[in-house]
Amino acid sequence: MEDTRFAGGDDRFRFGFEDPDAMRALRRKKSRARVEKLTSLAEAIRQGVKPGSYMALGGLGEIRTPMAAVYEIIRQGIGDLTIATKGSQHDWYLLLAAGLVTRIDASYGFADEIRGLSAPARRAVESGRARVIAETTNAGFQWRFKAAAMGLPFFPARTALGTDTLHHSGSKVIEDPFTHRPIELLPACYPDVAIIHVHRADRFGNCQIDGNVMEDMELSHAAKHLIVTCERLIPESEIRRNPERTVIPFFMVDALVEVPYGAHPGNMPCLYSFDEDQWRIWLDASLTDEGVAGYLANYVHEPGNFDGYLERVGGLARLRALERIEAGLDPYPPVATRRAAP
């Protein structure tokens, strides 16, 4: 059944790629000194996210996604972004709904799992306001980041042969010189900027994550610029007590921001649960462009900053309730689902 043709590949579908030697030169210019990385959210985003950037966000699904950073990008209106949709949802939908995403390198990203397809993401692509520029797979992103982390131009895999995904992915198929069978070469992916939300970090950027690390280690090594937001700043001495928990060492990190509850309304494993109430508000708002504009005004623009946002979504009482659910003290509430379009 396998398509055994060798395909030259189509460079129109190749995004995030760079010459490895150009990347070596770029990295040599960067300071890797153990210096203070702590800055404000506004400053980290202003310095790190530029119009036209190819951006990848950490986490997966609605788990440990950098939502506070997303709201700040929207407030600053940094647009024309290309997004690697590698499995997260609400983070990039909001950027798309705000009109800031024009190109999508897609693996999984247009549905809220069983809550159904994302109405604003569909509207954006089906109306032509944004374009899916390539298809790939979650494994593909993993391997493309890994190639970048290894300073290589590609990652070899025997995977997507015989699919349309292959022919829309920027991959090339060559004859493997060892077995003489076809092999897919996935182009390395060097995001201009990655933003990853973690549980703890010290001020130099040594980062600890509890639970699933997903693709975040590969991503942190692949990105040209890495912004980390953390739930809690901790002293270096605490990092040194549990170095095995440090998954991103300080020399990878360009900017660090302490943002408690920075994944809200998503889940931060072991700290706070997904906010079904907020999600219901968003699902209802997302049915129309007017609803989306109202949501962004109410929860992103008007509050002015993330502290203001947290007040709008219910403040300490709400956040404590989410912590109790995550701790298993209170039951998980009914799951919000999408209502029919008006």
Add this chain to the structure above:
Amino acid sequence: MTDYTPADMMAVLLAREIRDGDRVFHGLASPLPMVAILLARSTHAPNLVYLNITGAVDPTPSRLPTSTVDPALWEGARSRITLADIFDLNARGEMDLVFFGAAQVDRRGRINLSAIGPWEAPKVRLPGGAGSAAMLPRARRAVVWRARHDRRTLVESVDFVTASGNLDRVITPYAVFERRDGLLTLRSRHPYVSDETVVAETGFALTPPFAVTAAPTAEELEALRRVDPGGVRAVEFGSRNG
């Protein structure tokens, strides 16, 4: 009258696909496979190895979430396994069974999770293939499920081949398909639907009469209610994709 729902039927059928000792994986958006794996483990396949996208090996969750990337599915695991390790395990041929959803499946057993209509200007932009294009060709067996059986889902030829590979079964609320010589054939239709309905709701030609799927046993239903007391298996029937 039956004392089980189509969701019960599908969970039981997905569970029956799991052999004892199988190393089995589901990704995100997979409540029915999640329930099926736990059901199989509690009945005929106590030695299966349960891997999921939260990075867990053999978790023992105390609550079943509807999002299958929820860290609830990490609880009580024997080990963590990174996403990279799961993809590697599959690529080198050590994954016995993977479950994937699909918006469209065609007669050749190819699945579409990308777009309805032209890819460049889709009529409906679908979720995206997630890991399917990478995993289907190298998993030893893949079972595809969809909580809907109609001509939009089961088509002669998919609009976009998101993934193809070792698809072995397709399970719907009406029927079980198997792939033989590269083509899907109907293995059995469920007791509560007629041959005529299955033929009418399938977008490629079938030749009745069909065998009838064995209804869930009392033992299977009892185990199902025990592993999924909250009825998470039904959520795919309540909120539909596209």
